[in-house]
Structure formats: structure tokens, C-alpha cells
Amino acid sequence: MIGLAINKDKSSFIVSNYVNHGRVNTIKRVCGFNCIALPIKYLGTPIFKGRKRNQIFEEIFTIFQKKIVNWNSNFLSFGGRLVLIKSVLNSIPIFIFHTLHPSEPICRRLERMINKFFWGYKNNSSCIYWAF
Structure with a gap:
């Protein structure tokens, strides 16, 4: 393989609350990423849903x-x-x-x-x- 590889320990994904757990588990299994919930910090800036607090x-x-x-x-x-x-x-x-x-x-x-x-x-x- 040539080039950079994805670090699965540092990668993750976010889904809506309305996505069922079966689909989340399928994504985890196929991609190897963890599912995380908001709020998170990306490049020093908080990413959140809803009103700014x-x-x-x-x-x-x-x-x-x-x-x-x-x-x-x-x-x-x-x-x-x-x-x-x-x-x-x-x-x-x-x-x-x-x-x-x-x-x-x-x-x-x-x-x-x-x-x-x-x-x-x-x-x-x-x-x-x-x-x-």
C-alpha cells in the first residue's frame, strides 16, 4: 500500500439519535471506527448541537x-x-x-x-x- 493509512484509533463517526443501534454496529464493524456523541472538540473548536452555552x-x-x-x-x-x-x-x-x-x-x-x-x-x- 502506498501513501498514508487511516488510524482507526483516532478516527470516529457521529450519527443522529434517530439512527438505530443495528446500523451503528454495522458501521463500526465495517469501518472499524468508534461512534462518539456530541459535543466534541475538533481542531480546538467545540462542535455541538443546539444552543451555544x-x-x-x-x-x-x-x-x-x-x-x-x-x-x-x-x-x-x-x-x-x-x-x-x-x-x-x-x-x-x-x-x-x-x-x-x-x-x-x-x-x-x-x-x-x-x-x-x-x-x-x-x-x-x-x-x-x-x-x-
């Missing part, structure tokens, strides 16, 4: 939180924090935001996380958000 974006909040916690242990100037926000934090959600348009509460929550990091909010300490 806020849980889809929870992974972005987790990534943001991990990075911010690691950076808060360092003594960073405002300029250093601004560079990290512009170069790292703003690039994380770009792809998923192009494929799934986030709701306004999601954007506000991300903005609050970025603002708190920029202005030096740590462990329930008070912080003034200066405007410039």
Missing part, C-alpha cells in the same frame, strides 16, 4: 487563570503586564472567537480578568482601576 468557553477562562496566577508571582511593571496581555492573553481566544461568537457576558468576564491582572489585583486586595 457558556460552558463552551470555560476552557479559555481556565487557561487565562493559570497564566495569570503564574505571572502574578513575578514582579512585573505595568509595561510588562501590558506586553503579556497584548501578546499572550489576547491571542488565546482569537481562533475560537472567529468560529463561535461569544456572548456579551463572556467578553465582560474576560475583560474583568485582564483588568484585574493589569491593575495588580491579588487575593481580595483592593485595587483602583485607573483610566487613561
Whole structure:
């Protein structure tokens, strides 16, 4: 055989809920693929059926939180924090935001996380958000 082979361990298929189990088992037997259910993640983007829910974006909040916690242990100037926000934090959600348009509460929550990091909010300490 010449060329690439299909990796059956990494391949799968999705069927509607209305397809009977006999047909699903036949597809499994013929193709050798597993049947999976939605939601799934494909190339970093969630694929789901139905309304867009806020849980889809929870992974972005987790990534943001991990990075911010690691950076808060360092003594960073405002300029250093601004560079990290512009170069790292703003690039994380770009792809998923192009494929799934986030709701306004999601954007506000991300903005609050970025603002708190920029202005030096740590462990329930008070912080003034200066405007410039």
C-alpha cells in the first residue's frame, strides 16, 4: 500500500439519535471506527448541537487563570503586564472567537480578568482601576 493509512484509533463517526443501534454496529464493524456523541472538540473548536452555552468557553477562562496566577508571582511593571496581555492573553481566544461568537457576558468576564491582572489585583486586595 502506498501513501498514508487511516488510524482507526483516532478516527470516529457521529450519527443522529434517530439512527438505530443495528446500523451503528454495522458501521463500526465495517469501518472499524468508534461512534462518539456530541459535543466534541475538533481542531480546538467545540462542535455541538443546539444552543451555544457558556460552558463552551470555560476552557479559555481556565487557561487565562493559570497564566495569570503564574505571572502574578513575578514582579512585573505595568509595561510588562501590558506586553503579556497584548501578546499572550489576547491571542488565546482569537481562533475560537472567529468560529463561535461569544456572548456579551463572556467578553465582560474576560475583560474583568485582564483588568484585574493589569491593575495588580491579588487575593481580595483592593485595587483602583485607573483610566487613561
